[in-house]
Amino acid sequence: MKSHLRWLALILLVVLPAVWGCAGTSAIIPAVSIAATGATKTVKASREISDSEEYYVGRAVAARILGQYPLYQNAKVTEYVNEVGQTVARKSARPNTFKGYHFAVLDTTELNAFACPGGTIFITRGLVETCANEDELAAVLAHEVSHVANKDGINSISKARWTEVFTAMGTEAARQYGGVAGNLVTLFEGSIDDVFKTLVVNGYSRTAEEAADAGAVTTLTRTGYDPGALAAMLKKMLAKEKGAAGGIYKTHPPTGERLAKVKAEGGKEAAPSPAEANRTKRFDKVVKS
Ligand SMILES: [Zn+2]
Incomplete structure (x- = not known):
């Protein structure tokens, strides 16, 4: 303790820093x-x-990210992203962390997502709006949850x-x-x-990215989301890659290899099920209204 x-x-x-700057210097x-x-x-x-140390490091990292990007002030979207995020986190390889998972939206058109150690996950408004439906949003969040589960942040x-x-x-x-x-x-x-x-700045290694993709495909399948949504998202990013710089293209480079691996792992795109169509309606209502 x-x-x-x-x-x-x-x-x-x-x-x-203002507080510690004022601390007595004699000691x-x-x-x-x-x-x-x-x-x-x-x-x-x-x-x-330890898990608690991981949480505290993650909290400090999250504070630093929030120093760069403001939070998106939209309670409806934030709540929705949290619901989808919590759903995939519960079925992930690591459903429990020291203080649980928290999802927040950053107010920028940049496409990116960050998984802070311990379970604070940020997704940009630009990336949320790039998703065509709830299943694609779930795919991005499941990929980020996998980074937390694999402890990629803390291991860096x-x-x-x-x-x-x-x-x-x-x-x-x-x-x-x-x-x-x-x-x-x-x-x-x-x-x-x-x-x-x-x-x-640098992003994770290719190996870590591919492991997070594999984790996401498993999680999506377990949750009842379309595991092909990750492939759809990667395909979309690959198509936009030309001329794109920075953001997620720097930290999560989409590659043909990544896409092929995701497809081989069971993440093939399929025609949407009736349940998926209903989720898409819900997505449109929250994100596109
Ligand atoms: Zn990643």
């Missing part, structure tokens, strides 16, 4: 010296990141970075000064930087 609170304090310091000691003086009392530095933090953080946090000095040690905050911020850069 104590370490939990320490994390919370660190996150608050990272998220609220701030360099992290390097913390690590050196307390080296014999470190926790196991290379342990797995370099091992060296975590080892540094754990080492510094596990020392006596950190226990005593953890709340105000400016250099600890800096170390921790590096981990958030790693995740943010992967989500917003």
Whole structure:
């Protein structure tokens, strides 16, 4: 519990720079010296990141994304995206996270989606509006949920970075000064930087993308959505790819190979079922009205 609170304090310091900027400086000691003086009392530095730590990192990453894009102020669309998102999350490979899944829409015409560690998922208004129906929206959200389930975000933090953080946090000095040690905050911020850069700038590896596609096809099938909706979405993006730059084209490059794999995994497009037609009506009512 104590370490939990320490994390919370660190996150608050990272998220609220004005507060930590005002913290007294007398207790701030360099992290390097913390690590050196307390080296014999470190926790196991290379342990797995816990679910609660993942959540706090994800929350800080989400705050940073919200610093770049405003939230779409449309309660109807936000609620609908959440309903569809929660439906696929429940049938995903990881239905439960520390604080559950949360879905939000970013107010930009850019096409993109971000899966923050722990389950906060952002989709842009542009991407929602690019979906032709609910099943395609479910496909995008199921792909992002798969990134959370596969822990792709949290795994983008370099091992060296975590080892540094754990080492510094596990020392006596950190226990005593953890709340105000400016250099600890800096170390921790590096981990958030790693995740943010992967989500917003560089994107995941091709392997991670293909695994998220495979996870999405399985989830869509389990949920009763058309698993072919992911292929339809990828096809649409491929068609738009020429001349498109940035956004999802940078972080989630659609490729013919990706599309072929999705189709082979059972995500073939088929004629819409009566249930799908009803879902499309619901989608049109919320998104296109
Ligand atoms: Zn992806």
